[in-house]
Amino acid sequence: MDKYNFFRNVYDVAKLIPKGRVTSYGAIAAYLGAKSSARMVGWAMNGAGTDPKIPAHRVVNHKGLLTGKHHFEYPSKMQELLEADGVEVKNDQVVDFEKRLWDPMKELL
């Protein structure tokens, strides 16, 4: 693809998310220059949930809530993977979300 595929870029960034960290759809969208297209980020992860190469479980909404857990093999899979990464999850929400937030705009810059 010649042109910049927002979709494609989402996968690339998702793979770069370090272990023990999480990020938000909006953060990725903003990094790609389309902060208003956070929905597309989520849509992009549609196929990522079943793709082991892409840690979609490290991507949550801006509240730190595991909104997309239902797209995984099974709902608890997302939390399971997060805890495996050392991320504490409580009531479908990432604990200390802001502290664990990995912003590609600042971290990856």
Added chain:
DNA sequence: CCAGTGACGATTA
């Protein structure tokens, strides 16, 4: 081709 939907997020009321 048109309308509805969706793993979001910011803004307006």
Added chain:
DNA sequence: TTAATCGCCACTG
């Protein structure tokens, strides 16, 4: 403060 609406763009029926 909470609730509702708009924008964004890809995909499905």
